[in-house]
Amino acid sequence: MTNLTERLERLRSHRAAPWLGVALIVVTLFILPFALASVGTAWVRITNLAILFALLSLGLNIVVGFAGLLDLGYIAFYAVGAYCYALLASPHFGLHLPLWVILPIGAAVACVFGVLLGAPTLKLRGDYLAIVTLGFGEIVRIFLNNLSQPINITNGPQGVTLIDPFRIGKVDFSRTDSLLGLAFSGPIKYYYFLLAVLVLAIIVNLRLQNSRVGRAWVAIREDEVAAQAMGINTRNVKLLAFAMGAGFGGLAGGIFAATQGFISPESFVFVESIMVLSMVVLGGMGNIWGVVLGAILLSFVPEILRYTVEPAQKAVFGRLLIEPEVIRMLLFGLALVLMMLYRPAGLWPSKRRKREFAETDPS
């Protein structure tokens, strides 16, 4: 083990290390779907869902991590984006717009919703804001669920079926094509698309973090009054956080609708908001890499548990005592509690947050 650490350390301190690292990551990410598909295409789909959640977490991180505004209804923006895509590219209204048109529309509409939520809640902080956002999330879902009567807009709980898959030029994302002797199945194509979007989102986030706006968000998070005194227009900056966060959600929602082919309000319940929040918190609020890590962990660990819990119990007790599904949820709950108790700044905390958590002295 020490040998490995030593070697890693030597690797790390080498001058070419960053570039070697980047090259390695790029190569890994490129061959990843094929490696996964050799185990099972389901794992590619799980990865795709994980990337979607990473996008959502990045969006929520802007609101919660950067600006310090606790949002418990974030899934509403995901829903808005998904419904924009579904209604504009399905037989429901007979519209089949290209994805280059709908995805920006979805993100833009979600932005508008973000401002709609942000505007009346500018003065609220902390827990109160959390509750208002929670209510907002529920309101959006209830409307989606009920806007089938008296005029049918969303088709209510029946959901929207036969949503168009992505089509870029002649490439149809619902079919398998072969290129250079490799079979590019639908999930693999979505993987590359999602990966590209994720990389873009990470770059945007990194740039944002170190920008004027990014520093203004941190200032507001730390002390709103002081920030105002320093000449930051807290209203605009906060609204911008809501809008940007929502935009990411809307974008992710649009892609979700396309990969899924069918959506209904059931996909956008409160628990999903909690799930995304947990990813942000577990990974490390405010740290972009941490948030992505959180999303990937929380998407994969439950799936891995599915395969390990049953054989493990059979080996230890000789029979199945508690079903894997129950264990999965129990561990999820336990993880949330234990994380908060022993590593509250997240698995991969941002430097600033880490300091914050270290400063507070539990009385």
Added chain:
Amino acid sequence: MKALGVTNEFKWVAAGLAAVAAFGLAGCGKKEEQSGTAGKASSIQRVVKIGHAAPLTGGIAHLGKDNENGVRLAIEEANAKGLTIGGEKVAFEMISEDDEGKENKGPIIAQKFADAKVAGVVGHLNSGVTIPASAVYNQAGIPMISGSATNPKLTEQGFKVAFRTVGRDDQQGPAIASYLVSEHKPKSVAVIDDATAYGEGLANEVEKTLKTSGVNVLPREKGTQETRDWKAILTKLKGKGPDAIFYGGMDSGGGPLLKQGRELGLKAVFSFGDGACTEKMKELAGAASEGMVCSQAGIPVQAASKAFLDAFKKKFNSDPLIYAPFTYDATNLLIAAMQATNSVDPAKYLPELAKIKYDGASGHIEFDEKGDRKDAEMTIFTMKNGTITPVAVIKGGKSVKFEDFVKGGAAK
């Protein structure tokens, strides 16, 4: 590069990732070897996998488990018989997956089944999960039979592989509605649903039939899956004096609805779809459940297959809740089609499945060109002395008294 915030941590991750990737690839290679040897060893007895998916956690996990038990029973019975297909002794194996009732898990579970090369799938439970999953089954060419997804859209997508043993909402809704009209002759009916795909879908069909029969239908009232307090809605309805009330939803909402309705002194006939056509209604609503009317898709289990009921009770020490007979039949249909074509290859037995004729626990089963159950019989029940008792069977729009139906010998 610094502008992107490349830090020391980043370098660590790069190094770490490379290590993980190396291990991961090595691991994959190993796994494949293992599965290769496993294939050779089992050539004496061929293992045929059948997938089952339903929510096994969450609010309706009990129904998911019920579905799973139906499949398990069918598979164990088939294995006990020691079937031979294509000259090989086969052992069926159920792979049961938890789709959590979540739509985004539907395609993932479906893909897992496709990866595991299952011969067929029984599931899923919710229409909302089954519909996105069916697209994956369609691509993979795996036949799927749902025992509980009643939303018409499932089989309207034009997928050759999608079937269901349960009646569609637009078959069941008209049945209960026309029974209400012919037996109770209501002037006005209130329709309530639980704002789920199932509840609303069924309620819509009931409303349609009632309206075409010239019955006045009050504006729709809605709760949610979790609604337990119906008093406000019921009080409002009381003011309008409907002669009958239909509720589209599950027994966990329907029981309290019925109980509270009687407490408020409503005299209307309460009617329900299959989701609330269970013995549980007696437990939940107490004496108020007496006289309620409800419908189930297919022939009542009491009439069609006592053998199934006894076996189920013996194996699981409880009665089936709602859909277990349908998943049981679905499993047997897959097996029967495989036997008939002497093949476990979906491409070979799928055409046979589409034209199969089979007498199962839920009655006679044939599929129409869409994959829906042909001429699905609907049975109307009423709560009599604390048990759900069949009173009429509706087939092709015609209502036959249950006693006559049994005498007619159609339930063999």
Added chain:
Amino acid sequence: MDIFLQQLVNGLTLGSVYAIVALGYTMVYGIVQLINFAHGEVVMVGAMVSLSVIAALAGTVLPPLAIVFAGVLCAVPVCMAVGFTMERIAYRPLRGAPRLAPLITAIGISIILQQVAMIIWSRNPLGFPQIIDNPVFELAGAHISAVQIAIILGSFLMMAGLTLLVFRTRLGVAMRATSENPQVAGLMGINVNRVISATFVIGAGLGAVAGVMVGTYYGIAHYTMGAQLGLKAFSAAVLGGIGNLAGAMLGGVLLGVVEALGAGYIGEIMDLCHLSGISDALAARCAQDNHFVLFGSNYQDVFAFMVLIAVLVFRPSGLLGERVSDRA
């Protein structure tokens, strides 16, 4: 008129339950400024424990009322133990940590409680044994059952008892002092930890009784029942002014009544067919269908949340809470 009165009775019953559950939220918030998201699950545990006890005793010679009472007597200590453990393990170590931390542990705890309850009491919704016969009285045209009367009376008794406890006993003084300023209270010789524990325990005890109430009232118990009830009760607490006892009671009753009246009347008011004179298209639609309801009872929960949001935006301290501008 009897319809309106009936809706009031319905709302009052529902509201009394909300109020009792809301007290649990508000007491904890008042003293440690923490939203105990797992409180709904405590109510569920209360319902489940009493269900088991009642079902076990149902066949015996004991009179039905005594059996229900035994159910309450068993549920209360169990829930108190749950409340105590919860505070000790998941919240105390996080006192003083940033707001998000205890919120997340609360979510974790509620997941754990739900799963454990599912293992113990099965996934199925369980019928609550209905052993007491429940005569229905008619009061000026409104129906009210014995259980409803018991719920309303019981709630008011408990609220009165709690008020006495907080304002008339040494523990109450200690609680109020701690909520005002824990450091100073500590300096004054108050064992702050013990006071906070006591607050959790009392809140959980109230929750247990509420669990028995909803169980007997609706005749059903399910391991997921806590979440929805908890959310509503929490809204009630905020509506009244979180941290304020009287506010929680008022908020609970008010939310119950608003919900009942909303579900009862909103559809009527929003039926555009009253206005069919305005446009021909509307008239045609109404001739076809009789109703054109824009918002019906299906938006019941939306209205509850809208009231909540409106209160928070325009009067963040709730109806009765003192004006605290910054609680971040």
